[in-house]
Amino acid sequence: MNLAKRAEMLHVIDTLATHYLKGKVRAVRLSVIALLSGGHILLEDIPGLGKTTLALALAKALGLSFGRVQCTSDLLPTDITGLSIFNRDESRFTFVPGPIFNNVVLVDEINRAMPKTQSALLEAMEERKVTVEGTTHHLPGPFLVIATQNPVEQVGTYPLPESQLDRFMVRSGIGYPPDIIEKAIIKGGSIRDGIQSLEPLVSANDIAEAQRAVKEGVYLSDAVVDYLYAIVAATRSHPAISSGISTRGAIGMAETAKAHAYLEGRDYVIPEDVKAIAAPVGAHRLILTMENDNLDKGELLNAVLNTIPVPLA
């Protein structure tokens, strides 16, 4: 099997989940899946559950440069992308890159930024390049944006419109850790300092190679494509859903399913891979009808999954 660098990737997940991000194995795994499939991740949870820690630890462990943007309502697009500043010595404008010019970018509380800023950010995420004053600057690869938002606090926020949400490959919560682990965390205190001293476990080259392995080495069979399409089609015709999973969403599901299969040690995708990533990758792309707006999108998607026969042969 041609699953290059799989061991290294698993090592990253193991190390982070067992030593630094206890009880967040799922979020860590999803982050790595998003990274491997070339997407971005939106962590949606209340403050204080370790969203930032997760992003930091991940950046450290992957040996990547890390940038952070704390969103506020007066944050300007140039605060993210960077801007040209007049250099008095050289008598010309020079471009000062913003925090987005990093491999791992943590965009904290993305819904606090005003739509204009959000839009600039999301465009950068999608295009992987930034155009400032007529000059296009390519972003470094690998490129992973970890955005967080607080779903509870609504005052003074600009909720991401569905069209923007669609650009995140994965949306996930973190959730409280299991009580035993949480007690251990309380006893041990904050681990931010520990993370600072975390040595990179892999190189950027390793990640690029792993991404290539996922893209080219994992086989997606017709049967699984059919299955995936059946899911997407079912969300589009579901009575409680006004707008189902887009084609971009379907592509994202296929990519992440491949990454999931890669992490599981398979060079082919099985329907269970699709099932595993369906909710984090697909749910936030659903737009519910007005009367069903209070439904949990993840549970709704799981309910849809349970109606679709798995291709066994």
Place this chain on the structure above:
Amino acid sequence: MVPVSSLISVLSYAVAVLGYLPVAPHVDLAVRLAFPMALAVGIYLDKKGTYPFTGIPSTAVTVTFFIVYFMQLSMATPAAPVVNFLVVLLSVRLVNEKSPRNLLQIFALALFALASSSLFSLSAIFLVYLFLQLGLIAVSLVLLTFHSMDARLRLTRQSLRRVVGVALAMPVASLPLLLIFFAILPRTQYPLLNFLNVPGERATGFSDRVEPGKASSIGDVKTVAFRAECEQLGRNDLYWRGIVFDTISGATWVRSGKHLVEVSATPRGKAIRQVVYPEPSRNSYLLALDVPLRIDGVRASQDADFTFTRRPSGSGRIRYEARSVLTGAIPVPRGIDQSHYLRIPGRVSARIAALAGEFTAGNPTDEERLNRVETWFRQQAFRYATSGLAVTADPVDAFLFVSRTGHCEFFASSFATLLRLSGIPSRLVGGYYGGDYNEVGGYYAVTEDRAHVWVEAFVKGKGWVRVDPSSFASNFDRTTASSRGLAAKVAGLVDSFTWYWNQAVITYDLQKQVDFVRRANRQFKGLSLALDPHLLPRVFALAAVLALFAWWFTARSGRTPEERILRNFLVRVEKVYGIPRNHRSRGLHELSHMVDDPAVAVFVDIWSGAIYRDRRLSREECRQLKQIINTIGDGRRTELDKQG
């Protein structure tokens, strides 16, 4: 060290052979040859460990033969097709895998085959086969319990000896019980279970005395008095003779019990053989068609007036065989004790005496006198009735001159009194008249309300001549007409069931069994076991159509080998782990996580490695998967063992 599995295989061969040997001479040639071949193939396949005939081939053969033999099934040949089919089934089981389920089927089929051999011939060797088979099956079953816990178990010679010893102890210990319950208890002369069968005190039409004028009405009891298996007869022949009353005491006729010295010649007429099944009752007179010559099958004593009494008088359910001659007269060449049969009650009313005087006027012959009495009786147009009767001390006088209404006792006692007064020796005969012929069972059911009394008059030269004065009644036809209609038919059917039950279960004895076996033998000897040549092409055509249909069905359902394997896998998992297989939104890996069985995990890996790479399973993989399916659940069993 002996592996249990091979030991069980050998035992199953032996059991199957023991089932086959006794029926082998009685089955079709093809089937006779098929069994040894199946046995040889089965042994070979067991050695190889592959079973190519499992599934559709086996089922197709079974169904085909079932149809072939089902078509041969008829009342005339009830056993041969069944036995043939049993042997076919046994052969099919032998070529298939010796799974515990199949083994149990082999044991059962072999037992059935052996049992069915007793339909053809019942020699003492049957018992040898039976004991051998029971012993082997007991040992096999015990070994099977070991085998089901651990398929690879091996026993040392010593422990094997103990296991066999314990296993054999079971049939040996149960043998005496078996003998008591099935051989001894039902065959004792005085059935030990008879207390279950005590007759209740019940109203009966038949009694050992004739007392007209004692009650104003008599009951109309429809309960069956007895059933008699014989051919259907005319109504005038249906006089069931039970008891003879020869003495008048006041107004009551009784049986004197005096030992008569008259010697009867054998009456001439149509001989009739009956098998009589009386319902349990307290009287000990044995009934049979008039005139009964001998009664067999029960200990009985016979009197000169053809009255049969059961000795000792029991009340259990019995059956006996009677031989009768249908005739209206019993010749007594040497004559009778005239004075005994002419004795009349001391008190006879004047008008009766006067009437008798009319009959004897002119000193006519016996025949003439009898004729006169009959004619007079007929002219009077007495009415037959069972209620509104005179209660009187002189019922004869009251009947003849006052009420002119009565039942058979009035008719008979009056008639006999008149005869005696006219100088003709006469006596009363008690029994039953008529009966409902049950065409299903081929027997007469005679109910208590058919109890009857008639007269026998002694005419010189003819002997005792039967006269039924009740038949002179003006309304006699109506009173004896048997009921027709649906209700009667249903009643008849119900009655025939009772009769079969009594005949086949309650009064079943060794004699009957031997008879049955002989009859079955006779039937089977006359029967050529080869197929009817006209039937043969049709059967083959049917089999071909069936095979075609089966092929079409499997082809249409599009079952590729892969789909079959998958289905077998899901069925197996369902069987072992109870996970329903029709849960369509569940993937195989999820299933594998649910059961935590390495065999399942390996299967799923191989399977999805092919299917989800869009390639077909290789031949080698198919073979491997089939093997894996068979090992599903093994891990669980050993785990259970560890816990246990």
